[in-house]
Amino acid sequence: MSDARESLRLARKPTQRTIAEITGLAVTTVSRALAGDEKIAERTRAQVAEVAREIGYVPDRAAQRLRTGRSNVIALVLDPHSEILGFSSSMISGISGVLHDTTFHLVLMQYAIDEPPMDPIRRIVRNRLADGLILARTEPQDPRVAYLMRTGFPFVTHGRTEMAAHPWLDYDNAAFARMAVERLVGAGRRRLALVAPAPKYSFNAHMREGFRAAVAAHGVTGLVAQGFTIHDTPGAITCGVREMAQGAEAPDGWICPGEIAAMAVQAGLTDCGQVIGRDVDLVAKQTSEVGNLFRPRLTAIYEDIEEAGRRLAQLLLARIRGEDPAALHHLQIPVWAGEDG
Amino acid sequence: MSDARESLRLARKPTQRTIAEITGLAVTTVSRALAGDEKIAERTRAQVAEVAREIGYVPDRAAQRLRTGRSNVIALVLDPHSEILGFSSSMISGISGVLHDTTFHLVLMQYAIDEPPMDPIRRIVRNRLADGLILARTEPQDPRVAYLMRTGFPFVTHGRTEMAAHPWLDYDNAAFARMAVERLVGAGRRRLALVAPAPKYSFNAHMREGFRAAVAAHGVTGLVAQGFTIHDTPGAITCGVREMAQGAEAPDGWICPGEIAAMAVQAGLTDCGQVIGRDVDLVAKQTSEVGNLFRPRLTAIYEDIEEAGRRLAQLLLARIRGEDPAALHHLQIPVWAGEDG
DNA sequence: TTACTTGTTTATAACGTTATAAATACTGTA
DNA sequence: TACAGTATTTATAACGTTATAAACAAGTAA
Numbered sequence: 231m232s233d234a235r236e237s238l239r240l241a242r243k244p245t246q247r248t249i250a251e252i253t254g255l256a257v258t259t260v261s262r263a264l265a266g267d268e269k270i271a272e273r274t275r276a277q278v279a280e281v282a283r284e285i286g287y288v289p290d291r292a293a294q295r296l297r298t299g300r301s302n303v304i305a306l307v308l309d310p311h312s313e314i315l316g317f318s319s320s321m322i323s324g325i326s327g328v329l330h331d332t333t334f335h336l337v338l339m340q341y342a343i344d345e346p347p348m349d350p351i352r353r354i355v356r357n358r359l360a361d362g363l364i365l366a367r368t369e370p371q372d373p374r375v376a377y378l379m380r381t382g383f384p385f386v387t388h389g390r391t392e393m394a395a396h397p398w399l400d401y402d403n404a405a406f407a408r409m410a411v412e413r414l415v416g417a418g419r420r421r422l423a424l425v426a427p428a429p430k431y432s433f434n435a436h437m438r439e440g441f442r443a444a445v446a447a448h449g450v451t452g453l454v455a456q457g458f459t460i461h462d463t464p465g466a467i468t469c470g471v472r473e474m475a476q477g478a479e480a481p482d483g484w485i486c487p488g489e490i491a492a493m494a495v496q497a498g499l500t501d502c503g504q505v506i507g508r509d510v511d512l513v514a515k516q517t518s519e520v521g522n523l524f525r526p527r528l529t530a531i532y533e534d535i536e537e538a539g540r541r542l543a544q545l546l547l548a549r550i551r552g553e554d555p556a557a558l559h560h561l562q563i564p565v566w567a568g569e570d571g
Numbered sequence: 572m573s574d575a576r577e578s579l580r581l582a583r584k585p586t587q588r589t590i591a592e593i594t595g596l597a598v599t600t601v602s603r604a605l606a607g608d609e610k611i612a613e614r615t616r617a618q619v620a621e622v623a624r625e626i627g628y629v630p631d632r633a634a635q636r637l638r639t640g641r642s643n644v645i646a647l648v649l650d651p652h653s654e655i656l657g658f659s660s661s662m663i664s665g666i667s668g669v670l671h672d673t674t675f676h677l678v679l680m681q682y683a684i685d686e687p688p689m690d691p692i693r694r695i696v697r698n699r700l701a702d703g704l705i706l707a708r709t710e711p712q713d714p715r716v717a718y719l720m721r722t723g724f725p726f727v728t729h730g731r732t733e734m735a736a737h738p739w740l741d742y743d744n745a746a747f748a749r750m751a752v753e754r755l756v757g758a759g760r761r762r763l764a765l766v767a768p769a770p771k772y773s774f775n776a777h778m779r780e781g782f783r784a785a786v787a788a789h790g791v792t793g794l795v796a797q798g799f800t801i802h803d804t805p806g807a808i809t810c811g812v813r814e815m816a817q818g819a820e821a822p823d824g825w826i827c828p829g830e831i832a833a834m835a836v837q838a839g840l841t842d843c844g845q846v847i848g849r850d851v852d853l854v855a856k857q858t859s860e861v862g863n864l865f866r867p868r869l870t871a872i873y874e875d876i877e878e879a880g881r882r883l884a885q886l887l888l889a890r891i892r893g894e895d896p897a898a899l900h901h902l903q904i905p906v907w908a909g910e911d912g
Numbered sequence: 913t914t915a916c917t918t919g920t921t922t923a924t925a926a927c928g929t930t931a932t933a934a935a936t937a938c939t940g941t942a
Numbered sequence: 943t944a945c946a947g948t949a950t951t952t953a954t955a956a957c958g959t960t961a962t963a964a965a966c967a968a969g970t971a972a
Contacts, residue, residue, distance in 0.1 A: 243697075245958055256922045261960055271920060288698045292642070293958035295633035296927050310664070319659045323651070326681040335700075336679050340667040356584075357629045359676075464864050493864040500866045520861075523805050523834040525841045586928060597952050602930055612950060634928035637957050 244285045252281050264289075302333045304546060305360035307350055307374075309367065310343045318366075320518065321388075324539020325364070332547065334361070348373060355383045362546045364388070368398070368432045386546040386558070388538060389432045397545045397558035401533050403433045403487065404440030406564045409531055410485040410513040411444035411452075417511050419483030421451045423474065425491060428461035437487060453481060460488035467491055471498030475510075487515040492528065516567045530567040538562065585626045593622050605630075643674045645887060646701035648691055648715075650708060651684045659707075661859065662729075665880020666705070673888065675702070689714060696724045703887045705729070709739070709773045727887040727899070729879060730773045738886045738899035742874050744774045744828065745781030747905045750872055751826040751854040752785035752793075758852050760824030762792045764815065766832060769802035778828060794822060801829035808832055812839025816851075828856040833869065857908045871908040879903065 246260045253260070255274065263270045263278035281287075295301045306325065308318060322336070329336055337360060341350045351374050354360050361384065365374055368389030375393055378385045386397040407424070414422055424441045427434045438454060445452030458470035474480060475498060484499070486492040492514035496506065504510050506526050514521065516530035545558045587601045594601070596615065604611045604619035622628075636642045647666065649659060663677070670677055678701060682691045692715050695701050702725065706715055709730030716734055719726045727738040748765070755763055765782045768775045779795060786793030799811035815821060816839060825840075827833040833855035837847065845851050847867050855862065857871035886899045 246960095247958075257958090258923075258960080259921055261958095262921090265960085269920065274920080286697070288694075290637070290698070290958050291700070292633050292636035293927090294960080296631070296637050296929090296957090297959045297961085299927080301633070318663075322659075322679060323681065326679065327683075330681075330683050338663060338667065338677050338679060340664065340671075342668075342671050353629075356627070357631070358584075359632070464860055468864075490861060490864070493861065497864050497866050519805055520831060520834065523809075523831070523838050525838050587930095588928075598928090599930080599953075600951055602928095603951090606930085610950065615950085631928050634957090635930085637927090637959085638929045638931085640957080 244287045245290065246287070248285060249278060249281050249287060252285070253277060299358060301358060301361055302335060303337050303360040304329060304334050304543070305337050305339050305354050305363040307354075307363055307365055308338060308340045309347065310340060320535035321366075321539035321542075324536040324541075325543045326539075327536075328540050328543035328547070334547070339363075348377065351377065355381050362386075362550045364542050364546060369430050370432050370435065372432075384546060384549045386542050386549060388542060390436075390559075391432060395556040397549050397555050399538055399541045399545060399560050399562070401433070401538070401562040402564055403436040404443075406487060406515065406531055406533075407437050407440030407485065408444040409564055409566070411441060411448065411450075413513055413529065414483035414485070414511055415448045415450055417483070419450070419511055421453070421479065421481045422483040422485065423453045423455055423481035425455045425458070425460050425467065425471075425484070425486040425488075425495060427487065428459045431461075434459075441485070460486060460491035464490060464494035464497075467494035468498040468501070471495050472501055475499055475502040475504055482510050484510060484512040485514075486512065489514060489517050489521050489530075492521075492530075493524070496524065521567060528567075531564045532567040533562065533564065585628045586631065587628070589626060590619060590622050590628060593626070594618060640699060642699060642702055643676060644678050644701040645670060645675050645884070646678050646680050646695050646704040648695075648704055648706055649679065649681045650688065651681060661876035662707075662880035662883070665877040665882075666884045667880075668877075669881050669884035669888070675888070680704075689718065692718065696722055703727075703891045705883050705887060710771050711773050711776065713773075725887065725890045727883050727890060729883060731777075731900075732773060736897040738890050738896050740879055740882045740886060740901050740903070742774070742879070742903040743905055744777040745784075747828060747856065747872055747874075748778050748781030748826065749785040750905055750907075752782065752789065752791075754854055754870065755824035755826070755852055756789045756791055758824070760791070760852055762794070762820065762822045763824040763826065764794045764796055764822035766796045766799070766801055766808065766812075766825070766827040766829075766836060768828065769800045772802075782826070801827060801832040805831060805835035805838075808835035809839040809842070812836050813842050816840055816843040816845055823851050825851060825853040826855075827853065830855060830858050830862055830871075833862075833871075834865070837865065862908060869908075872905045873908040874903065874905065 246257050249260045250257045255278070259270060259274065260278055263275045264282065266275065291302060306322070325336055339350045339354065341347060351363070354363060363385045365385060365387045368375070368387045368391055370392040372391050372393065375387060375391050375396060379394060379396060386399065388399055390398050390400045411422060422445060424437070426438055441452055455470060455474060458466050471494070484495055486495045492512065495512060499506060499510060506512055512529060514528050514530045515533055516528065517533050517535050521528050521530050541560050545560065548558055549555055587598050587605070590601045591598045596619070600611060600615065601619055604616045605623065607616065632643060647663070666677055680691045680695065682688060692704070695704060704726045706726060706728045709716070709728045709732055711733040713732050713734065716728060716732050716737060720735065720737060727740065729740055731739050731741045752763060763786060765778070767779055782793055796811060796815060799807050812835070825836055827836045833853065836853060840847060840851060847853055853870065855869050855871045856874055857869065858874050858876050862869050862871050882901050886901065889899055890896055
């Protein structure tokens, strides 16, 4: 490495200008060479790339963003009580994994409890804080989705809506319910109870419809737990389960699409002296390794949240690249969780 | 609102220039007025603020960043298998809560499995991707800390090191161990086993030393589980516990500073036919609501991760403001978890 | 020789902000 | 009325990048 290069290297943070000074090219040329512009001679591009590598050049995101208007940021919008557990972490893992090979960074936006859910989204869109965003916990008529479609801002949702076509990823919750019912019926259970998701979320309807259809098909009784959902606190769930389990016509088969919620259901049943596998059966949704630690072992159908994160990121990147939104979606298929651990 | 203002408002994204055109002031003046510069007349500052509010002006982060070199970003560096569960989520909640009232955003950096832990940190520092960073899982001689101190880059660690003074937040794990031993001895247990953290982490030593001192003080036997730690997979823990519990001199009291790990311990004991509360006792560390769902109920000492996140953010912001690093630290005191739920 | 390609490089300006230094307006005093 | 001194505002330049349009060089056809 020549003296000139050496001294430049030791000076301040390397920029395109540094490369220009070393190579004797214009900054514009350097910029276009780095961008891989075909109109820059092959030789020149190689030389620029070489020098860039040598001096450890990294593009300045702030400058790029100011100039191009693109921020190279993906925002994940979480609500304040977003899953105490696992859920967001796994999803973040999945998203980060995909973004790692790109120029994108993941920024978390967690809105405050006292703040309307729309505010952070408007902020992101209006101030272009990100190039695209990922929405969790979708509702059938979701005002956030309506707003984003109106503005044409790239986004993807975890969960479908009943609105016009947009990119989404969802888990087949109707299939989940059907599989769970079949398993319980197969074990001889005839009075099934579903602990449903909170009514406002999209998958509440899918889950209930799948459940309704399946119990009807098998000619067994299907109850949807009243007064509590998997989105309530574990305490509330345990309490609600105790009440139902002690009632006149107590269920003999439970379905609970939430891992921690299932722990709460189990606690409630145990509190009533009911033994799982003998007096009742329980089918849960498993979203993490925790499910393997239940004793007695948990009967569970798996939902891969990390994969969901990966897929969400890929769908969003495709959307940002300009692919047709109507084609960008994916439905995750439920599978029984392995019985090992 | 006058016609002129109206038309400007409807035009493109409002900038300081928009405000300048409306008020007839120079852009420089607007900038300084917005910054609250005392040398700008009171009246002018009020007027600028008023117009800014009216047209919905929000400063452009990219431009600020390019000009000032400050990014208004805090980076949280996670390792690839950073807690499958809860841990990071709660911490993120805490951090976000504090940052919400500031101009800072939280960016997650999760390094890839095949990437050395130093790489993302060097990238952040060299390219000034953030104004400060939060490190989890500290080691006694932590190369990341060494590098950051050398470069003078603001940071805070979760966990102490044995290096020169720097901002940190830690949980008093020695006190945790002492409290746990006392509880078990009080319950008549004489052969205590500790499932330790992985040796490389700082709190391994604190935990072991607290344990060692306490068992010595009470004249009981203290074993540190060999071959597995709370940072291994639940499967490995369950397996290791089974082995120890079936051994010649099986422990009658267990200490496990991890919530999910404790579930795994419990599973292992159950697998060996040992009943908690009768044959053995277990004291765990509780870091989330999940702890309340164990049946039989878990005896646990609480560690408030969300508070840790809040404190970490506050310490880092103080450090960025230029406060003396040596004074910026906090030790969290263990408390017994409430027995309700 | 001129004109016209084709291939390659470059000057200029701009994104929105702020630090610096300079200019202007205002005040009170000589 | 002039002058210094203070209060307030402003012009200029720069941060690092890239879009646009223009310039240049070399080669080819007329």
